[in-house]
Amino acid sequence: MKHPPPSIISPSTSSLFIPPRKSKGTLQRNCHNIISMHSLLTCSSIISSSPPFLLLQSHTPKLTHFPQLNHITPHNSQHLKLTHFLKPHANPKPPLFYFNLHLQLYINAGFMQEARDLFDSMPERTLISWTILMSGYAKHGPSTEALSLFKEMLSSGDNHKTRLRPDSYVYAVVLRSCGEMRKLGFGKGVHGQVLKKGEAFLDGFLENSLVNMYSSCGQLEDAVLIFDGIEKPGLVAWSSMLSAYVKNGFEKEGLSVFLDMVSKGIKLDAFVFSMVIKACSNLEELNLGIQVHGLMVKKGFGKGSCLFLDNSLMDFYAKCKDLKGLRKVFDQLHEKDLVSWNTLIMGYVHNFFYFEALRNFRVLMHDICYCDDFTITSILKAISSLHDMGYGRQVHGYIVRIGLASNSYVMCSLLDMYIECIEHESWEQWEKVPLKVYAGLERGEANECIIIASMLKWCSLLSNLDAGKVFHSLANKLAVDSDPYVISALIDMYSKCGVPEAALRVFERVENPGTVTWSALISGLSWNGWFVEALTCFNKMQLNGIEANEFTLTSVILACVALGDLRKGRELHCKILKTCYESNVSIVNMLINLYSELSDHRQALKLCSLVSDAEISWNLLIQASLKANDYEMIHKLLGRIQLCFGYLEPISVCDIFRSCSSPVLLNMGMQAQAYMTKRGLLSHPTSGNGLIQMYSGCGQIAEADLVFESMPEKSSPCWTSIISAKVEHGHPSEALTLFNKMRRRKKLVDSSTLKSILKACSQMGRVDEAHSLLMSMEVVYGVKPSEEHYSCVIEAFTRAGMLEELENFINEVVVDKNDTKIWNTLLSSARVIGNMDMAKFALEKLLEIDPNDCFANLMLGKVLVMFGKWKDASKMKTLGPNSSCIEVQNKIFEFVSDQKPSEEVLHKLGEIEREMEESGYVEDRNHLLHDAEEEEYDGAGLGHTEMKAIAFGLLSLPHRTPVRVIKSVRMCGTCHHACKFMSTFVDRELVVKDNCTFHHFRDGKCSCRDSW
Known part of the structure; x- marks a missing residue:
């Protein structure tokens, strides 16, 4: 927009510039004012995002036309300063309007020191003057100056009447600074002052600032509370809430806010899209991000229309590993800045397309001829991965030429590159590393301690002791071997290289070791399995009055876990409670690991209250609960994980x-x-x-x-x-x-696979195939046969009735004849085929190994029943009550042997019995002990616990829904026979899981083929 001539600015402003005709001197002064104003306006602009109070609102005549400039050129900045210098000479008493305008122009140009000098020289300061400078510090930094100005403004004025009273925008600026500095206490104080002024004072702009402040300080719940209190949130409020969720790691919730915005018809801007793209990027949700990209194009934000938004899109595609999408966005940019090139190059590097990264680096250097430290570190990583020493040396020369040799991050990346390339070639070529690195160290162009520590770190990672010794000598030569970080790096290097003795010698030469040094030693001893020595060093550290840090405590907890010393772990936990680390995420998770590994998972669960759900190591808790067979706790943990969207590993x-x-x-x-x-x-x-x-x-x-x-x-x-x-x-x-x-x-193929195959052969009667597989499994599959494998083959021989071959197999093949699994298998198989002699032989072996074997006594009783020896069988009944369970409507119902069922269940059992008798069912009494568990029900074998559970399921579950029951002991033959008969008329599948196998009853048949 062209700037209009002064005479037609507006009716409200013409009076300022063209006053009534007066004397010639007055007219000249006013004309000079017009010319000066026009010159000032050409230097900068009051951009559309300027404070809502506008410089001249209610204090000076309103200006309606300002040129919109994106940045200040050197010529304009000099013109700005020159105009400010000349103006007072033309008008010895310039109006306050000129001071405020110049103050705003300096801030727009980023000249904070000049703005402060002008502010200090102002004869009078209004609320606008204070606000302009505070907003400048909030925008350009440092934010601490904004807070200091706010305190100074509150204390300015001789009395209560002349003291300035902040408006909503002043509070908004202060809250923004509190958020950037994470000054939660100061921000809450400002919030309190706002609340004292009443609800009428709390406008939308201030509410948005409160949301931003709390979210920046990590108080997301408070931010949500304020947002929910906004009656009609606009774009800024919605954007603030979206940004709060995404910045605090709640991307899913942020995306939900975005969907609400779309559904409510809120107008979307570039900032909203950038936050949504960032959320998709963090979640690596490629498909969702592509849909958002399409919506951006539809809303007019695509194909290079907004550079920072396109850069965000490039970063999204890079993190989601969609390099075609990354390249497409980059090629559509009308204007490419260095951030665009850096994003492209880093995207290729992070996705292992190193050659493509180097190719684009060459294009970058050809097109715009410069780069920064971010570009260099990315390229050095690509060179390290390609082990291209020659190209790395070229980049090293460029680093020196552009003056980045003093940048510690660049130098560490450079040395990482050299270490990686040299390791790939051989350490004998160490002299190939350019002498300029050493020259830079000697001239002090880089931080020697950081460089040496970085190189020692690489030696630790590579476990290269020889190279570590070289750098140790170099540290001595450069006289940096007394630096705490170098000493810690040396201790870590020797520990990781498997020489803890050398690490101890380095430590002993330290006169007054501090926390970092002690931590490195204790961590190194734990790394090498010297857990007792690690605990001893920790005790010495405490006796010397050295405070432990996070790394010390985690190493000591690890030592307690390795030693299985729960008592020492609890002592350490008590000490931690007295420090500031009681709610440290890493330490709490290590304590959870301690209690989980040492069978105190309930105590581990109590620790979860010390940290947020999002930071809990859920994997440790789940594994601990599974180890303790606490399945109910696992399901409770899953409920909490669902609420906090906790991280879960595949295991x-x-x-x-x-x-x-x-x-x-x-x-x-x-x-x-x-x-x-x-x-x-x-x-x-x-x-x-x-x-x-x-x-x-x-x-x-x-x-x-x-x-x-x-x-x-x-x-x-x-x-x-x-x-x-x-x-x-x-x-x-x-x-x-x-x-x-x-x-x-x-x-x-592992041991479990072969065990299942041997069982399958046994079920199908393929004895030769099972025997052949057993004899060849160690040669073919590298799996040594165990007692479980022998048991499967024994079962195959028994089912096939090959008793002579079975005897030879046991005598010649089975290694450990005192393993109860083998004889239990033989006993079960003998009972199934009805071989009394074999059953007795197996029982004798079992009772010889363990005279108190309850399973052997039970099986002997069942064998005696099969052969009609009821009197002897009655003496063998030593089992206690057993139980069966069934789930109905997410509730588990248990039926035990000595429990009388409800009237409904008894009635249903009677119905089933009558229908079975009418259908011709005949009970097989050979399966029952004469005093079996049907004391409470004298029916056709329907009084056992699984039958009660089945009857309850038939009453409670919908028609044709399978009835699934789990029984604590082996299912008896009578119930098995009854369930097969019942499956012919109940019009549903009956499933019973006992301690032997699954029984699927359908159409009068069972999946176990009557062998269990």
Whole structure:
């Protein structure tokens, strides 16, 4: 917009510039004022984002036309200063308006020192003068000056009447400075002053500033509370809330705010889109980000229309590993600044496209001929990965030429590059490192301590002791070996290289070791497994009055975990409670690990209250609860994880599914699956493996099949899990087919896989195949047979009735004949086939190993019953009450043997019995002990706990819904026979999981083929 001539500015301003005709001198002065004003306005601009009070509002005549300039050129800045210098000479008493205008112009140009000098020389300062300078410090920094000015302004004035009273914009500027400096206490004080002025004083601009202040200080709940109190939030309020969520790591909630904005028709600007893109970038949500990009283009923000927004888009595509999208956005830019080039190059480097990064670096240097330290560090990383020493030397020369040799970050990156390249070639070529690095150290162009510490760090990471000794000598030569950080780096280097003795010698030469040095030593001793020595050093450190830091305490806790010393760990916990580290995230998580590993997971859970849910190591808690078989706690933890969107590793997802692998917990497992699917946590093979085990454990073999088939990547454990599931649910032929596919795909076959295959062979009667696999498994698969593998082959021999071969196998092949698993397998198999002699032989072996074996006594009783020896069998009944459980509407109901069921269940059992008798059911009494557990119900074998649970399920579950029951002991033959008969008329599947196997009853048949 062209600047209009003074005579037509506006009616309100013409009176200022063209007053009524007076004397010639007065007219000349006014004309000079007009010319001076026009000159000032050409130097800078009051941009559209200027404070809402506008410089001249209510204090000076209103100016309606200002040129819009993006930046001040050197010529204009000099013209600004010259105009300010000449104006007082033309008008000895210039109006306050000129001082305020010059003050604003200096701030727009970024001349904060000149602005402060002008402010100090002003004869009079109004509220606008104070506000202009405070807003300048808030914008350009330092923010501490803005707060100091605010305090000074409040104390200015001789009395209460002349003292200035801040308006809403002053408070907004101060709150912005509090947010940038994270001065929560000061910000709350300002908030209190605002509240005292009443609700009428609290305008939208001030409310937005409060939201920003609290969110910048990490008080997101307070920010949300203020936002919710805004009656009609506008674009700025919504933007503030969106920014608050994203900056505090709650990207999902930020995206929810964005969706609300879109649904409510709020006009979207570049800042909103930049925040949304940042949220998608942090979450690596490529598809969502692409949709947002499309919306940006639709709203007119695409194809180079907004440079900083396009740079944000480039960063998003880079983090989401979509380099085609990154390149497309870059190529569409009408104007490319250094930030654009840096984003492009860093995107290629972070995605391992190092050659492409170097190619674009050459184009950058050709087009704009300069770069900064961010460009250099990215390029050095690419060169390090390519081990291109020659190109690295060229970049080193360029670093020296442009004066970045004094930048510690650049020099550390340079040395990292040299170390990486030299390591790749050989350490004998150490002399290839340019002497300019050493010359720079000698001339003091760089921080020697940082350089040496950086190089020693690399030696630690590479475990290169020889190179570490070289740098140790160099540190002595440069006289930096007494620096605490260099000493710590030396101790760390010797420790990581496996020479803790040398680390101790370095430590002993230190006169007054501080916290950093002690921490390095204790950490190094723990690293090398010297846990007792680490605890001893910690005690000495305390005796010397040295305070421990975060790294010291975590190393000592690690030593307690390694030694299994819970008592020492608790003592350390008590000491931590007396320090400022009681709520430190790293230390709390280490304490959680301590109590989890040492079987006190309840104490570990109590520690969760010390840190926010987002910072808790949920994986440790889940593993500890699983180790303690506390499945209920795992489900409670999952509920908290859902609320805080906590991080879960694939192994923890697997553990959660495994905790639901029981028929009575199927609904909980399905809920967990829905949540994991929503979070995208099922893509990892480990998570899928846990889901297969869950469905298998719940008796849902069809769902386990679907999960396995839908997995894009099937790991060896996944193959093993589905094969085991097939065997356990009575599908041995399908298990063998899967095993052949697994071998063709060259997946790793382990001990568990072979155990399942041997069981499958046993179920199918393939004795020779099972025996051959057992004898060849160590040679072919590298798996040494265990007692479990021997037991599977023994079962195969027994089921086939090959007793002579079985005897030879036990005598010649089985290594450990005192393992109870072998004789238990033989005993169970003998009972199934009805071989009394073999059962007695197995029982004698079991009782010889352990005379108090309850399982052996129980099995002997069952064998005696089969052969009609009721009197002897009655003496063998030593079992206590058993139980069966069923889940109905997310509640678990338990039925025990000595518990009388409800009238409804008794009535249902009577109905079932009558229908079975009418259908021709005949009870097989050979399966029952004469005093079995039917004292409470004298019916056709329907008084056992699993039958009560089934009757309750038939009463409570919808029609045709499968009834799933879990029984604590082996299912008896009578109930097994009854369930098969019931499955012919109840019009639903009956599933019973006992301590032997799964029983799927359908159409009068069981999946176990009557062998369990």
